[in-house]
Amino acid sequence: MDQLTQYIPVLILVVVAVCFAFGMLIISVLFGQKGRRDQIKDTPYECGMQPVGEGSTRLSVKFYLVAMLFILFDIEVVFLYPWAVVYKDMLRDHANLIFGSMITFLGILFVGYIYALKKGAFDWKR
Amino acid sequence: MNRMEWLANLTPTQQFVLFSVVKIIFAVAILMPIIAYAVLVERRLCAFIQDRVGPNRVGPFGLLQPLADGAKAILKEDFTPEHVRKVYYWLAPALCMIPALLTLAVIPFGSNLGNSNNRMVIADLNVGILYTFGIVSLGVYGIVLAGYAANSKYSFLGGIRSSAQMISYEIAMGMSVIPVFMLVGSLNLSAVIDYQAGRIPDPETGRLIQHSSGLLSWLVFKQPLAFLIFLVAAFAETNRLPFDLPESEQELVGGYNTEYSSMKFALFFMGEYANVILSSAMMVTLFFGGWTLPVFGLEQPADSLGKGLLHIGIFLGKMAAFLILFIWVRWMLPRFRYDQLMDLGWRRFIPLALANIVVTAILLWVRA
Numbered sequence: 439m440d441q442l443t444q445y446i447p448v449l450i451l452v453v454v455a456v457c458f459a460f461g462m463l464i465i466s467v468l469f470g471q472k473g474r475r476d477q478i479k480d481t482p483y484e485c486g487m488q489p490v491g492e493g494s495t496r497l498s499v500k501f502y503l504v505a506m507l508f509i510l511f512d513i514e515v516v517f518l519y520p521w522a523v524v525y526k527d528m529l530r531d532h533a534n535l536i537f538g539s540m541i542t543f544l545g546i547l548f549v550g551y552i553y554a555l556k557k558g559a560f561d562w563k564r
Numbered sequence: 565m566n567r568m569e570w571l572a573n574l575t576p577t578q579q580f581v582l583f584s585v586v587k588i589i590f591a592v593a594i595l596m597p598i599i600a601y602a603v604l605v606e607r608r609l610c611a612f613i614q615d616r617v618g619p620n621r622v623g624p625f626g627l628l629q630p631l632a633d634g635a636k637a638i639l640k641e642d643f644t645p646e647h648v649r650k651v652y653y654w655l656a657p658a659l660c661m662i663p664a665l666l667t668l669a670v671i672p673f674g675s676n677l678g679n680s681n682n683r684m685v686i687a688d689l690n691v692g693i694l695y696t697f698g699i700v701s702l703g704v705y706g707i708v709l710a711g712y713a714a715n716s717k718y719s720f721l722g723g724i725r726s727s728a729q730m731i732s733y734e735i736a737m738g739m740s741v742i743p744v745f746m747l748v749g750s751l752n753l754s755a756v757i758d759y760q761a762g763r764i765p766d767p768e769t770g771r772l773i774q775h776s777s778g779l780l781s782w783l784v785f786k787q788p789l790a791f792l793i794f795l796v797a798a799f800a801e802t803n804r805l806p807f808d809l810p811e812s813e814q815e816l817v818g819g820y821n822t823e824y825s826s827m828k829f830a831l832f833f834m835g836e837y838a839n840v841i842l843s844s845a846m847m848v849t850l851f852f853g854g855w856t857l858p859v860f861g862l863e864q865p866a867d868s869l870g871k872g873l874l875h876i877g878i879f880l881g882k883m884a885a886f887l888i889l890f891i892w893v894r895w896m897l898p899r900f901r902y903d904q905l906m907d908l909g910w911r912r913f914i915p916l917a918l919a920n921i922v923v924t925a926i927l928l929w930v931r932a
Contacts, residue, residue: 443577447584447687448669448695454588455665459658459831466827470642480646482716483822494712494720501728504906508731511914515738518921519694522745525925529932530767537929544922551914560910562903 503559514547587686591668594880599837600630606891613895637830645823652713657824657831660706664838666699671845672754674855674876675865684855684876685754692753693745696846697738700801703839704730707803707820710832714823722819725809725902732909733800733807739917740793743924744783744850756783757854761863778858784851789920791851793913798843800909802836804890806897807905844886848879855879 482489521540528536554560574582604619604626611618620626644653670692674684689695704727711723745751748759758764762777784791800807811819821832848854855875856863866872900908 443580444687444689446581447588448666448689450581450584451588451666451669451686452662454592455662456658458592458665459661462661462827462831463654463658466638466640466642469638470640470826473641473643475646479643482645482647482714483817484717485817489717494715495717497724501724504728504732507910508735511735512731512738515735515742518739518742519745519751522742523749523751525746526749526928527767529928533929533932537925540925541922544918548918551918555911560907562906 500562507554507559510550517543583682584686587682587684591673591686592665595665595668595838595841597630598841598880599834600634602837602841602887602891603633603833604629605887606894609888609891610895613892634830637827640826642826642828647715648823649713649715652709653823654828656706656710656713656820657828657835658706659709660703660835661831661838663699663702663706664835664842666702667696667839667842667846670695670753671842671849672757672854673845673879674872677866677869677872683754684872688752688754690750690752692751692756693741693850694751697734701731701734703801703835706832706835710820710824714820716823718816718818718822719820722811722816722822725816726803726820729800729803729807729809729905729909732906733797733913736793736909736913736917737797737801739914739921740790740797741850742917742921743787743790746921746924746928747783747786753849753854756850757856759783760853761856761858777863781858782851782853787851787920787924789916791847793917793920794847794850796908797913798847799890799893800905802839802843802890804836804840805894806900808894808899809902809905840890841883841887844883844890845879847886848882852882 484490518540521536521543525536525540571579571582607629608618608620608626618626619629622628622632644650669686670689672683672685672688676682676684707726707730708723711719711721711726714720744756748756749765750756755765758772760777760782762775762781763772764775765771766773779785799805803809803811809819811821816822821829824832853863855878857878862871862875862878866875
């Protein structure tokens with residue numbers, strides 16, 4: 439079976455999942471109770487108090503940092519996967535090459551991690 | 565006989581598509597009741613832990629409760645408040661549910677039925693685990709969009725917290741399983757199960773060779789640290805206690821689903837349970853031998869229909885055990901504080917997972 443045929447079931451599953459999710463939404467619109475609207479019902483829920491200010495408040499730059507760090511580390515994790523797959527095979531013929539190159543890569547990754555740590559990027563209490 | 569002829573006349577691709585559709589319908593039809601009854605089991609178990617009775621009125625032992633809950637979710641008013649961002653508000657619950665269902669595709673839930681070569685996995689992708697991680701990452705969109713769309717402070721905070729938490733633990737999760745694939749030498753999940761049953765491909769020819777195997781060849785015993793990190797990360801990824809900060813009731817009411825009602829709310833709920841069930845399935849596949857058992861020859865692919873069904877039963881049984889663990893932990897542990905949660909992910913698990921990779925690499929290198 440060629441590479442792309444493998445993905446036909448995934449495509450079918452996508453269709454099933456999308457139909458299921460939106461089907462549920464449509465069913466509840468069709469069969470749900472129709473209630474009245476009024477101003478109080480339309481206010482955002484804040485435990486019965488009058489809402490103060492905007493719904494989407496400004497947020498700490500810390501969250502932006504999390505996103506940046508995530509992208510950096512996640513890309514490095516993705517690089518590790520192909521290596522992990524061929525590692526055992528490569529060990530038979532080019533043991534030192536595959537081992538040395540990946541230890542170097544992990545070393546650089548670790549230095550970057552230590553740098554972020556020392557800079558206080560993982561200091562969540564601040 | 566007429567029916568079989570019709571089947572044999574199809575091209576292999578057509579047969580493949582037909583079997584895929586049957587498998588998908590079968591798998592989804594099994595998953596849905598499991599989700600519904602997971603909710604019931606959770607409510608009954610938590611009641612038991614807290615010395616209450618729990619829902620026992622609808623049907624014998626409350627067994628019809630999921631049906632009643634479903635009917636209720638459908639019949640409730642589908643209210644869209646004035647202050648929300650409409651498109652995203654409608655999109656978010658669906659986006660929460662779809663990735664949860666898509667993860668199902670690569671999980672091998674049985675060997676085969678009888679002598680046929682139809683493996684009981686919807687799509688036997690050679691990139692297996694990468695597909696899973698890719699789809700699981702999409703799950704964060706539903707929750708972030710829900711928080712953003714509701715235009716309410718509780719939802720917004722819940723959505724932000726959830727996105728930070730999910731992406732943080734995704735790294736730990738991704739790193740934790742790398743040693744597993746170093747041992748197996750393939751990203752395909754069926755290959756992971758074969759490895760745990762002692763069927764390891766020969767380096768020269770690539771044909772599977774049966775080695776001696778037993779309970780100890782399960783990867784949980786070879787990579788206990790990887791399993792531990794994966795387990796905790798799975799709790800964080802599915803927003804379950806002790807890491808349920810996105811929906812912590814005491815501070816954020818319900819988090820990202822505060823402004824939702826009726827079926828849209830139920831979809832978030834179902835999405836969460838589907839994620840719990842599928843991460844249980846992932847753990848069973850990666851670390852606990854999948855559909856195999858190291859007794860009575862059950863580690864071999866089935867040669868009869870009954871054995872094939874038994875394999876599916878074994879898989880579901882192992883999965884149920886993890887489901888109970890998820891529920892048990894939820895009612896036993898208090899919630900983490902936000903900085904503790906991030907600390908655990910970034911400062912403990914990432915170095916630990918890295919160290920685990922290096923140690924496994926050195927061990928394999930020394931042995932070679």
